[in-house]
Amino acid sequence: MGSRQVTSWQGKNITVAGLGVSGVSAARALAGLGASVTVVDGGDGxxxxARAAELAALGISVRLGDAQTLPEGTDLVVTSPGWKPESPLFAAAGRAGVEVVGDVEIAWQLRGENAAPWLAITGTNGKTTTTQMLASILKAAGLRTAAVGNIGTPIIDVVLDEGAYDVLAVELSSYQLHWAPSVRAHSAAVLNLAPDHLDWHGSMGAYAADKGRIYEGNTVACVYNAADPATEKLVEDADVEEGCRAIGFTLGAPGPSMLGVVDGILVDRAFVANRQKNAQELAQVEDVNPPAPHNIANALAAAALARAFGVEPRAVRDGLRNFRPDAHRVAHVDEVAGVGYVDDSKATNTHAAEASLAAFEPVVWIAGGLAKGAAFDELVQKSAKRLRGVVLIGADRALIAEALARHAPEVPVVDLARTDTGAMLAAVREAARLAEPGDTVLLAPACASMDMFANYNKRGDAFADAVRELAAGDAADAAGS
Known part of the structure; x- marks a missing residue:
């Protein structure tokens, strides 16, 4: 099934919901194509x-302080990803028979005849890292590419730069997929599925269904996680093009039509001649940065998508070697008194925290924040044997404390009731007190950050600052002794 192309935007009345990066991008692009655009946003700061004034100079109307009323005469609503489906604006659109789509859907419709194919990635965790790994591999192959979608340059801006790219590495969140019914990728991967954003989607089934949309209409490969049967089920349920293949990835030895690991080597038994008997070496585990289990899985998924696009093995190796992860993703901050300090502030849900905890042992775990409706029993059960101690911070820390009491009652727990700016320094000092040489103090909160910090980046920065202050104090003590 091809994309649903809109023949002309001239004179169409488009309402854009949200004055963020994607909303501004959509408004500019559609106005430039002749549409009459109104942007609505509940904020008025x-x-x-300032953004409204910039858009007004382009002839775009902006309505601040009211995001609930549908402008009269609207032909189409274009939403920013985070807006909930039950938002009053969308309810009004439904009553008026007006379709609601997202900026990713608009980008798909704006593609030209010879548009760059999309290699698409989603999952509860690892999306950004895998998308960036894929882009690094594609660049190592000499292809003109960009990491777009839920990261980087707004996808509409990239699509309108026609002819500039050979292929796009596209990260898609469940929000974006919900509002993108027409997207048809060359190949796509669902990295994993775990409860997240259930307050937005309403149920795990609805969340999984939105993730599964990424496979619809794939032409070459649907990449799934062999360790996560739910991802394979989404492949089985997808309506794909004739000849599209299911490609699994595993941290163990791969079977035919899979990628996996053998004796510290990433190998391909999917995109090789006579895959029943043959395997192609792609890279060493040491080429993956960092070589934690969940990140090796990310690398295998990226490699599978690149191989589906015809990339040679050498480029997979070189792309992985060239890749540097973003800050706050299993980032080693420092070692103080024989204890390692690792910042994985990006672990904003239980699934991400579980993967992070699995990479270290023994661990003093710093956790807590906004739970977003999550339960912590399974996470604690799986990780209990690794825990030297736990320091809890944030609004919903009691939920983690209760799970620890049920499933790891022998593990020492420090409950910090503070939510001020000095709370992270106190948490790091308490963690240092619990840790022994050879341990890792790991910030993997399993929660969102907005109860105490502007975002997970600020939370990670506060952790790194606290570790540096701890190190400075340790150095001063050593000098004075």
């Missing part, structure tokens, strides 16, 4: 007014 200084930043909102």
């Amino acid at each position: 200084e930043g909102h007014r």
